[in-house]
Amino acid sequence: MKKIKVRTPGGKLVIKRRKERPGVTLCAMCKEPLHGTKRRIPSKIKKISKTEKRPSRLYGGYLCAKCTKELVKEKARMI
């Protein structure tokens, strides 16, 4: 829970609690939201198994499938 200070109409400072919602993970190259990754607070993401956190692909959880495809294509031409 996240603590937020709010000033009420009576002039008091009140602390309210709101749920934290972490942002969506984005592809590092095209900045589009990734599939197969979970939105959790860091303390709760520890409890998830590794296979649930990211797809088991090259650069899984960091780049999207389209970007990896183009990266590997370039690599094949360089070899």
Add this chain to the structure above:
Amino acid sequence: MVSLEIGRVCLKIVGREAGKICTVVKKITEGKSKSQPFVLITGPKLLTDVKRRRCNIEHLEATQYTVSIKEDASDEEVIEAYKKAGLITKFNLKLPSAGEMKAEKTKVKEEKPKKEEKSKDKGKEDKKDKKKK
């Protein structure tokens, strides 16, 4: 795009084997696959962790290298062809030990009869017996 003839060394682009090296063993042209061409590939699995499987051509990217093999060659023949072409040192691959090669052979022989033993009728019979008791 370079044509994918037999013995062409490729990289897989899509899926969990993305970024790994494989070789084309056979061309498959049957039924539906005429419009969407498929190809039989192997790593071989002991060398590059790519299973012997059917693969869509769009999921492959050809490299400039080829290996001299027959059509439908076994994994051992492909490994020897890699040695002759000198690609193992080029790609920094690890050669499998003799023990691993033997284990792979025995695996294939053992797996086939197991599948035949597991029939659906057996499972049904067991459930019926439990109900009667």
